[in-house]
Amino acid sequence: MIAIIDTGDLLEVVWTSILAGVGVTVIYGLALLGLDRAIEFGRAGRGLEAAAYGALGVICSAGVLASLVFAIFVMVDK
Amino acid sequence: MGSDVIVVIVVATALAFDFTNGFHDTANVVATSISTRAMPPRIAVGYAAILNFVGAFVSLEVAATVANDVVDPASIGLLSIFAGLVGAIAWNLMTWYFGLPSSSSHALIGGIVGAVLVADGPGAIFFDSGILGKVMIPALVAPVLAFAVAGLAILLIYRAVGRMRPTRATRGFRFGQVISGGLLALAHGTNDAQKTMGVITLALVANGTIASSDFHVPDWVVITSATAISVGTYVGGWRIIKTMGSRIHKMDAAQGFAAQGSGAAVILASSHVGFPLSTTQTISGAVIGSGAAKRLSAVRWGVAGNIVVAWILTLPASAAIGAITYVITRAFGTGAAGPIVVSTLILGGAGLLFVRRAQEAARTAAAET
Numbered sequence: 001m002i003a004i005i006d007t008g009d010l011l012e013v014v015w016t017s018i019l020a021g022v023g024v025t026v027i028y029g030l031a032l033l034g035l036d037r038a039i040e041f042g043r044a045g046r047g048l049e050a051a052a053y054g055a056l057g058v059i060c061s062a063g064v065l066a067s068l069v070f071a072i073f074v075m076v077d078k
Numbered sequence: 079m080g081s082d083v084i085v086v087i088v089v090a091t092a093l094a095f096d097f098t099n100g101f102h103d104t105a106n107v108v109a110t111s112i113s114t115r116a117m118p119p120r121i122a123v124g125y126a127a128i129l130n131f132v133g134a135f136v137s138l139e140v141a142a143t144v145a146n147d148v149v150d151p152a153s154i155g156l157l158s159i160f161a162g163l164v165g166a167i168a169w170n171l172m173t174w175y176f177g178l179p180s181s182s183s184h185a186l187i188g189g190i191v192g193a194v195l196v197a198d199g200p201g202a203i204f205f206d207s208g209i210l211g212k213v214m215i216p217a218l219v220a221p222v223l224a225f226a227v228a229g230l231a232i233l234l235i236y237r238a239v240g241r242m243r244p245t246r247a248t249r250g251f252r253f254g255q256v257i258s259g260g261l262l263a264l265a266h267g268t269n270d271a272q273k274t275m276g277v278i279t280l281a282l283v284a285n286g287t288i289a290s291s292d293f294h295v296p297d298w299v300v301i302t303s304a305t306a307i308s309v310g311t312y313v314g315g316w317r318i319i320k321t322m323g324s325r326i327h328k329m330d331a332a333q334g335f336a337a338q339g340s341g342a343a344v345i346l347a348s349s350h351v352g353f354p355l356s357t358t359q360t361i362s363g364a365v366i367g368s369g370a371a372k373r374l375s376a377v378r379w380g381v382a383g384n385i386v387v388a389w390i391l392t393l394p395a396s397a398a399i400g401a402i403t404y405v406i407t408r409a410f411g412t413g414a415a416g417p418i419v420v421s422t423l424i425l426g427g428a429g430l431l432f433v434r435r436a437q438e439a440a441r442t443a444a445a446e447t
Contacts, residue, residue: 021227021343
């Protein structure tokens with residue numbers, strides 16, 4: 001079986017899929033949460049919380065964007 | 079002259095398969111986006127068609143893999159390629175008729191393997207390294223992995239956005255689906271259009287049009303394959319879209335995003351290490367996982383069971399049709415008569431299926447009004 005399929009490659013598929021699939025979708029969820037909370041706290045006049053959540057939203061959005069660029073790179077580089 | 083006629087028929091049949099591939103697999107890309115209303119149906123399929131077209135130009139590695147890793151390219155003939163394509167088209171049309179998402183890639187591999195098995199014997203097929211290592215094992219791993227990843231992702235997403243206003247969360251995840259759906263369409267074009275390119279190039283090598291020592295995919299093959307899959311995608315297999323988008327379970331925008339994102343991650347991770355796998359099986363696994371993680375009873379397990387049966391049957395059924403088609407084609411000799419007769423029969427059969435399906439759709443619409 002080991003000669004038929006590279007178990008190292010198979011394990012790489014498993015861990016990268018979990019990392020990318022769970023990681024990127026959850027980071028996108030956190031980006032939405034951050035931007036949503038930032039708006040809410042901003043409206044309530046709570047600047048510090050708004051800035052913290054805004055930073056979370058921006059950082060997570062940048063993470064999602066970077067993942068998208070990396071995914072396209074993987075496709076092109078194949 | 080005779081072999082030139084056959085090669086023209088094989089190229090036309092390969093493009094017809096490519097069309098059914100786009101037509102059949104549109105569901106992978108757009109079903110969740112349509113069912114959660116992330117995009118209107120026509121815009122969703124148009125978007126997927128454009129990205130499938132673009133994806134076909136991204137890389138040519140898969141085309142070479144299909145032509146070299148499953149069967150021995152030195153022994154394959156034009157009639158085997160033709161019979162294999164007919165096996166794949168016939169299986170795609172049958173599963174479309176019953177609204178079952180099944181793998182076009184496995185149908186193509188099964189059809190070719192069945193035809194080559196009858197034509198050249200088992201020695202011409204790479205069973206261990208090709209069929210088992212590159213098709214069967216990834217086929218088992220990918221849907222289970224997509225199921226688990228989508229399930230875990232949706233549980234964590236619900237925890238993360240649980241305190242958000244539902245309307246804002248839905249709007250955000252619908253936007254996310256536009257991006258993840260686009261990524262899926264691009265990945266699908268990269269993988270599936272190239273499988274057809276590989277088969278056409280194999281036919282050109284078998285015909286002597288391209289020297290086997292100078293294996294390359296001609297530009298016209300890339301352009302026609304990209305066009306056929308994107309036109310097929312635009313026409314859309316609405317029955318399979320319905321099954322994937324709403325019959326497995328009624329999903330919300332977060333589940334749609336988790337399913338598409340997880341499916342894309344598994345497909346890209348597998349492509350990166352060189353496992354050719356079925357986008358249909360992967361996305362189906364992710365869709366079922368995103369529903370089961372929320373509530374087991376939310377998934378219609380009968381529909382999911384039918385999909386699993388279609389997965390299991392795809393390789394042997396398309397191989398059987400490919401083998402039978404080869405026997406019928408060969409009965410007319412080695413000239414163009416066999417492919418002409420079989421092409422006419424498959425066109426007639428396809429026309430009959432489309433007419434029957436249109437009549438059923440008209441009856442359903444009349445009953446609803």
